[in-house]
Amino acid sequence: xxxxxxxxxxxVLVGIIIAAVLGQSVYFLIKSVRRAKATGMDMTKIKKxxxxxxxxxxxxxxxxxxxxxxxxxxxxxxxxxxxxxxxxSLSYEAIAAxxxxxxxxxxxxxxxxxxxxxxxxxxxxxxxxxIMVGIWLVPLIAKKYQNGLVSFENKDKKWxxxxxxxxxxxxxxxxxGFVFCDVSRLWSESARFVEIKEKVLVDGKLESVVVGxxxxxxxxxxVPVLVMVTSALSMCICGLLINKLxxxxxxxxxxxxxxxxxxAVAIPVTAWLGMEVK
Amino acid sequence: MKNKNKLTYMDTVHRDGTIWxxxxxxxxxxxxxxxxxIFGEGPDWQGLGLGLLATGPMYWAVGVVEVITFIPMLxxxxxxxxxxxxxxxxxxxxxxxxxxxxxxxxxxxxxxxxISTIAIAVSSIVTTLIVALGVLLIAVxxxxxxxxxxxxxxxFDQMLPALFGALGVxxxxxNWKIAIAPIALMLVLFVFVPALNSGMVGIMVPVxxxxxxxxxxxxxxxxxx
Numbered sequence: 001x002x003x004x005x006x007x008x009x010x011x012v013l014v015g016i017i018i019a020a021v022l023g024q025s026v027y028f029l030i031k032s033v034r035r036a037k038a039t040g041m042d043m044t045k046i047k048k049x050x051x052x053x054x055x056x057x058x059x060x061x062x063x064x065x066x067x068x069x070x071x072x073x074x075x076x077x078x079x080x081x082x083x084x085x086x087x088x089s090l091s092y093e094a095i096a097a098x099x100x101x102x103x104x105x106x107x108x109x110x111x112x113x114x115x116x117x118x119x120x121x122x123x124x125x126x127x128x129x130x131i132m133v134g135i136w137l138v139p140l141i142a143k144k145y146q147n148g149l150v151s152f153e154n155k156d157k158k159w160x161x162x163x164x165x166x167x168x169x170x171x172x173x174x175x176x177g178f179v180f181c182d183v184s185r186l187w188s189e190s191a192r193f194v195e196i197k198e199k200v201l202v203d204g205k206l207e208s209v210v211v212g213x214x215x216x217x218x219x220x221x222x223v224p225v226l227v228m229v230t231s232a233l234s235m236c237i238c239g240l241l242i243n244k245l246x247x248x249x250x251x252x253x254x255x256x257x258x259x260x261x262x263x264a265v266a267i268p269v270t271a272w273l274g275m276e277v278k
Numbered sequence: 279m280k281n282k283n284k285l286t287y288m289d290t291v292h293r294d295g296t297i298w299x300x301x302x303x304x305x306x307x308x309x310x311x312x313x314x315x316i317f318g319e320g321p322d323w324q325g326l327g328l329g330l331l332a333t334g335p336m337y338w339a340v341g342v343v344e345v346i347t348f349i350p351m352l353x354x355x356x357x358x359x360x361x362x363x364x365x366x367x368x369x370x371x372x373x374x375x376x377x378x379x380x381x382x383x384x385x386x387x388x389x390x391x392x393i394s395t396i397a398i399a400v401s402s403i404v405t406t407l408i409v410a411l412g413v414l415l416i417a418v419x420x421x422x423x424x425x426x427x428x429x430x431x432x433x434f435d436q437m438l439p440a441l442f443g444a445l446g447v448x449x450x451x452x453n454w455k456i457a458i459a460p461i462a463l464m465l466v467l468f469v470f471v472p473a474l475n476s477g478m479v480g481i482m483v484p485v486x487x488x489x490x491x492x493x494x495x496x497x498x499x500x501x502x503x
Contacts, residue, residue: 003317006417013312017305022406024298024362028355029399031294032392035287041389049377049393053400056376060369060441061405062425063434065412069422081413085406086306087364091477096333103328117317124310125321126329133341134361135303138349139296142357145349146288153386159498164385165453166494167351168375170460170487171367172449175442177464177486178479184469191472199332204324206332223432224439231443239448255376255444262440263433270432 003117005076014082021085052252059260071097074108076115079124087131100126102199102206179228182221192216217274226269231262287388288354291395295358302362343484351375353385355395363402367483368438372445373401379448438479455503460490 001009036046064084071080071093083093098108100123111119153160184191196212238254241247250257285293314320348366349357352374360370377397383389415421424430450457464486468474474482497503 001317003319009316010313013309017309018406018410020302020305021363022403024302025359025399025402025406027294027298028359028395029403031291032355032395032399035388036392036396039388039392041392045381045393046396049381049396050400052380053373053377053397054404056373057369057401057404058408060365060437061408062412063437064365064405064409065416066425066434068409068412069416069425072416072422077413077416081409082309084364085409086302086362089365089368092337096329096337099332100325100329103332104322104325117313117319118322119325120317121310121314121319122321122325122329124313125326126333128306128310129330130333130337131341132303132306133338134345135299135306137342137345138357138361139292139299141345142295142349142354143292145346146354149350149386159495160386161384162456162494162498162503163491164350165449166456166490167347167487168449169453169457170490171347171351171371171483172442172446172486173457173460173464173490174479174482174486175367175438176446176461177468177474177482178476179439179442180465181468181474181476181478184472188472194475201328206328224436227436228439228443228446231440232447235444235447252380255372255448258444259437259440262443263436266432266436266440267429270436275432275435 003115003120005113005115005120006078010076010078011081014078017082018085048252052255055253056256056259059256059263067093070094074111075123079120079127083127087134088127092131093127096127096130097123099199099206102201105201107198176228179224180221182216183225185216185218185221191221192218215277217277219273220275223266223270223273223275226273227262227266230265231258234258234261288391291354291358291391295355299358299362340480344480347484347487351385352398353391353394355391356398359395359398359402363398363405365405367480368441369405370398370401372441373397375445375449455497456490456494459493460486463489 033046036043067089068077068080068084071084075097080093094108101108101111101119103126104119104122106119111123182191192215194214194216195210196214197208198211199206200209235254235258238250238258242250242254310321344366345357345361348360348371351371352360352366356370356374360366363370374394374397377393378385378390381389381393383393385394412421450461464482467482494503
């Protein structure tokens, strides 16, 4: 059979795997809803959780579709569809695919329509094997790990509650820091030039070489900060509306509304402060 | 051996999660092998070896740290699902945190386990369906041109700041005493250490978590919280 990156059989194979992924999600959804009913949980709370989670997911899911479009140029549609529906992200998949291509003496851009079945198998194996850890490690340790956490909680309930909040705050703090990571472009000229690196096959080894430089405006690092401030302020306003005006319904939609407001503000703010220098 | 009737709900979550995850792992691995068999061409062994060597070790290490960091936050069912469906820190975990906040339940309780699993399952289903619909539209319509439209790009590029601004203000306002030091540390690190670019946030999450736990412990021991 002659290979092409968008061969119908690839879509059939990917479709089967995606159906199984969907099956696992539906299975756990049904299992949890049944448990909620059996333990007498408030079902309106469950219904609200379902609606809020669905609405919240729409914008990030569309951004995943955008990454499928980006990767589709070099890998066809089926492989990015598979990889971005399971563990992975644009940055990971692009790096894994580029490293596999470099190992074959090619670049990601050179793959595209010229890709052979052998290239495709190599790239998909590297992408799959390099990010498998979570899938097998969770079954291996989750039960013992959680039981350990429970017995720890029984020893000191107050500290256990603080520990749980610390986990969430620790994650949030890393992302707050990340939002400020390009602010130094304001005063540091070197921070405005970002090297584009690729791995190249040299004497049987992969070596990192600079293939280009992207220049950013001095004010570009402020864009994510202003976006974050906008969505944070929107959340504060939502909090006031919920608590002072008793708009309780807003509680379930506040996060997606504020996120979309922040994303919308990014468009004029980027036009104003600039991003990449063309 | 434990009698089936004596299995707790959590036991069944772990049992079912293990079956699903091992099954999904085999299915994911089957894809490249199926392509190999159908088209009769195996991998380029040098490309495979070098590609794995350049990619694997770093992501395997990150994977181990992520599992240890995220399991207590995602709960059991949420962990099994999230480590198959991906997009954990930018979608599944914020979704679960938001659901727990709205439902006002303790993340460690069985109620919290049920709520976070439902939120993550719904988020996974919606993501899978939207991406599948997107793929269909990319294949049969010129939607990829619209999605790549320069005018919309900044909005998608800034999804994470928009998400963590809203989510952060809600969580930080309730835990400001333990949030001050880790946020100050992360701001200093990300602003003044040039090596910490946007691609490093995944690695910095465990750093932030460990530092916050240590700082909270100090405050707890001193009776401040």
